[in-house]
Amino acid sequence: MELPIITNDWTIFIDRDGVINKEKKGEYILNWNEFIFYDGAKEAIKIFNSLFKTIVIVTNQRGVGRGLMNEIDLSHIHLNMQNEIEQEGGRIDKIYYCTDTENTSLNRKPNIGMALQAKKDFNNINFKKSFMIGNKLSDMQFGRNAGIGTVFLSTTNPEIMFPNDAIDF
Numbered sequence: 545m546e547l548p549i550i551t552n553d554w555t556i557f558i559d560r561d562g563v564i565n566k567e568k569k570g571e572y573i574l575n576w577n578e579f580i581f582y583d584g585a586k587e588a589i590k591i592f593n594s595l596f597k598t599i600v601i602v603t604n605q606r607g608v609g610r611g612l613m614n615e616i617d618l619s620h621i622h623l624n625m626q627n628e629i630e631q632e633g634g635r636i637d638k639i640y641y642c643t644d645t646e647n648t649s650l651n652r653k654p655n656i657g658m659a660l661q662a663k664k665d666f667n668n669i670n671f672k673k674s675f676m677i678g679n680k681l682s683d684m685q686f687g688r689n690a691g692i693g694t695v696f697l698s699t700t701n702p703e704i705m706f707p708n709d710a711i712d713f
Contacts, residue, residue, distance in 0.1 A: 547713070548693075555666070555674040556596045557659065557692060560603035560639075562679035562700040564589075564625070569700060572607030575617055576624045582699070589634035598666050601639040602658040602676075602686070608643035615643070638665060654685035659692065684710035 561567040566580045573579050592599055607613050622639050629636060640658040642651040651657030663669045676687035677695045681704065687694035688710050696711040698704060704711075 550595055551673075552595070552597055553668060553670070553673060554596050555598040555600070555662075555669045556592055557600055557602050557662070557674060557676040557687070558589075559653075559676075559678035559680070559683045560601050560625075563677055563697055564601070567679070567700045572605075572612055573621065574607060574613045576621050579621055579625065581625075581628070586629050586632040586634055589629050589636070590632055593633070593635055598662075598669055599635065599637050600662050600666075601636055601641075602653065602662070603639070603641045604653050604682075605641045605643050606645055606652075609645040618643075638662065654682045654689055656686065656690040659686070659690040681708070681710055684708070687712075 558564065561573060564581065564585045565573065566582060568578065589599065605618055608615055608618055618641065626636050640661055642649060642653070642658060644652050646652070649655065649657070659671065671691040674692040675695055676683060676692045677697065678684060678686070679697045679699045679701055684694040684696055693712045694710060695713045696704065
């Protein structure tokens with residue numbers, strides 16, 4: 545795939561754990577004290593602000609569904625994350641999350657429920673003018689399923705082999 549020309553009407557979907565913040569392999573980020581930004585993540589989002597009209601986070605948060613944390617804990621993490629991003633001059637337009645434990649849930653990636661929610665909330669979203677940045681093949685498949693271009697970061701899954709049909713970049 546050749547990199548398209550990105551104009552200011554594009555959208556970027558970003559996974560959270562393993563992309564914006566360090567992921568705890570096999571565990572969950574349960575509170576703000578466990579949330580650690582990757583070096584450069586806040587700066588990258590600031591750069592995205594000048595390139596993309598809409599910036600949304602789409603994140604599976606099964607820890608809530610399993611009772612390891614509650615939605616208040618999750619909201620606290622997201623509020624603090626957004627505040628720090630804004631302090632660096634960046635913005636996140638909205639955070640979509642799925643607390644469902646079943647993989648069959650429409651909202652759980654790789655299913656496209658969160659993409660459909662975003663499209664409903666932001667009528668400017670065109671999936672053909674969108675990218676999904678993630679660190680798991682389920683993020684890439686989410687992009688594929690919604691017709692969104694995919695960008696893979698090997699932060700926590702360096703064993704993923706390239707080329708891969710689900711990964712554009």
